[in-house]
Amino acid sequence: MPFVLGAQLCVLIVFCYLTNIYGASAASCRCSSLIVPVHVDILIPKDPADPFGGLKSNASSLRRLNATYDVFGVFCQPNTVPPKNADAIQLLFHGFTYTQQYWSPPTEEFRNYSYTAFACDRGMSTLAIDWVGVGLSSRPANASDVQYATSSAVASQLAHRLKTTSILPEVRPFKKIIGIGHSAGSVLLNFGAIFEGARFPFDGLILTAGLIVQPTTMSGIPSMFTSARDDTPLRWGTLDPNYITTSNRSIFYPANPTSFSPRMLIFDTLTRDVGSLASLLQLGSNSLTAHYTGPVAKVVGSEDQALCADVVALNAVESVLWPEAKSFEVVVAQGSGHDMNLDFFAAGAFNIFVDFMEQFTAV
Numbered sequence: 001m002p003f004v005l006g007a008q009l010c011v012l013i014v015f016c017y018l019t020n021i022y023g024a025s026a027a028s029c030r031c032s033s034l035i036v037p038v039h040v041d042i043l044i045p046k047d048p049a050d051p052f053g054g055l056k057s058n059a060s061s062l063r064r065l066n067a068t069y070d071v072f073g074v075f076c077q078p079n080t081v082p083p084k085n086a087d088a089i090q091l092l093f094h095g096f097t098y099t100q101q102y103w104s105p106p107t108e109e110f111r112n113y114s115y116t117a118f119a120c121d122r123g124m125s126t127l128a129i130d131w132v133g134v135g136l137s138s139r140p141a142n143a144s145d146v147q148y149a150t151s152s153a154v155a156s157q158l159a160h161r162l163k164t165t166s167i168l169p170e171v172r173p174f175k176k177i178i179g180i181g182h183s184a185g186s187v188l189l190n191f192g193a194i195f196e197g198a199r200f201p202f203d204g205l206i207l208t209a210g211l212i213v214q215p216t217t218m219s220g221i222p223s224m225f226t227s228a229r230d231d232t233p234l235r236w237g238t239l240d241p242n243y244i245t246t247s248n249r250s251i252f253y254p255a256n257p258t259s260f261s262p263r264m265l266i267f268d269t270l271t272r273d274v275g276s277l278a279s280l281l282q283l284g285s286n287s288l289t290a291h292y293t294g295p296v297a298k299v300v301g302s303e304d305q306a307l308c309a310d311v312v313a314l315n316a317v318e319s320v321l322w323p324e325a326k327s328f329e330v331v332v333a334q335g336s337g338h339d340m341n342l343d344f345f346a347a348g349a350f351n352i353f354v355d356f357m358e359q360f361t362a363v
């Protein structure tokens with residue numbers, strides 16, 4: 001996998017960027033990996049098991065986290081950007097135990113599963129990042145530093161950065177940032193929308209596979225998760241045990257085995273990463289009201305085994321949590337599972353994301 005080797009090299013020499021051409025869109029897309037230092041100075045819960053991630057806490061149950069992290073990302077831009085998209089970018093947040101590779105599984109066989117290539121082919125730029133604690137971004141020694149308050153502060157800083165400075169030579173600052181999350185990545189964006197409300201610097205949110213979770217259902221750790229250091233001692237043996245992972249990823253795919261490639265499930269298992277226990281225990285923080293004012297869309301797979309939701313009842317239940325959103329809509333991606341980018345229905349989901357992107361960035 002030359003892409004991954006290139007990315008590691010990039011980390012070693014700290015400041016550089018790497019051009020990677022995707023097979024499916026060699027003529028139309030340029031991608032560069034980059035590292036952005038992000039400083040956060042925030043209050044986070046002393047108890048990483050706080051189901052609301054500190055959103056309901058008083059000062060005595062919070063502690064200060066003042067840290068600078070290197071955030072790894074892959075920036076993709078069409079070679080020719082249509083004028084209507086020149087000022088807009090999609091900032092992409094992967095789900096729990098995934099990395100930015102979710103948005104573009106990096107082998108040719110999987111090229112039809114690359115959302116970044118799909119978006120590029122339609123003239124749209126993307127920046128897919130690794131969460132702090134994950135992949136090639138900084139990993140705090142203490143997993144309890146990685147909570148939604150931390151990750152959403154990083155997202156907010158990145159969005160401000162994209163609006164005010166040039167992230168690469170010859171790339172102008174962007175005027176519109178659309179946040180797209182997958183699963184826990186949607187909870188991350190949702191958390192920022194609750195915490196910052198109208199100040200949250202995203203001009204629209206597309207929350208995929210991220211329905212509200214009732215905090216009470218998350219009181220225990222699902223048995224499918226284990227400490228990463230027990231899962232793969234050679235790779236993760238020295239990590240804080242509160243970095244966890246899962247090697248059984250079948251719940252992220254539709255129940256019907258003809259809906260996805262068995263090779264994708266193998267690839268997914270081999271490239272699994274870690275997440276902090278706090279990010280799992282705080283999933284229910286998205287059950288609170290967000291006074292965010294931009295447009296919001298939720299995209300849910302009809303065959304999502306991880307959410308087990310009554311998709312028909314969703315719109316009403318979810319929309320009350322977004323009373324000030326410019327618009328709110330729930331769309332069901334037919335046939336898709338939880339990892340809607342990785343099964344045979346990916347193109348349907350991608351078309352939904354791109355449609356919302358166009359709607360949210362139209363003047």
Ligand SMILES: *[C@@H]1O[C@H](CO)[C@@H](O)[C@H](O)[C@H]1NC(C)=O
Pocket residue numbers: 057058059060061
């Ligand atoms: C702060 O929150 C803690 C834990 O939720 C609670 O036990 C304590 O009484 C609260 N203190 C104040 C001053 O409200």
Ligand SMILES: *[C@@H]1O[C@H](CO)[C@@H](O)[C@H](O)[C@H]1NC(C)=O
Pocket residue numbers: 039041066067068
């Ligand atoms: C917070 O962190 C910054 C940079 O990491 C450092 O310069 C500053 O002194 C820190 N502030 C406090 C109060 O520790």
Ligand SMILES: *[C@@H]1O[C@H](CO)[C@@H](O)[C@H](O)[C@H]1NC(C)=O
Pocket residue numbers: 108109110111112
């Ligand atoms: C990718 O999609 C295109 C168009 O839908 C199709 O022609 C091609 O065979 C697909 N490639 C792979 C590797 O699945």
Ligand SMILES: *[C@@H]1O[C@H](CO)[C@@H](O)[C@H](O)[C@H]1NC(C)=O
Pocket residue numbers: 142143144145240
């Ligand atoms: C992580 O930080 C918290 C708060 O400072 C502390 O209570 C906890 O013991 C630390 N855990 C580890 C593994 O160092």
Ligand SMILES: *[C@@H]1O[C@H](CO)[C@@H](O)[C@H](O)[C@H]1NC(C)=O
Pocket residue numbers: 248249250251
């Ligand atoms: C993985 O989990 C599913 C339930 O989601 C279960 O049916 C299956 O047997 C598990 N596979 C393995 C290899 O443990």
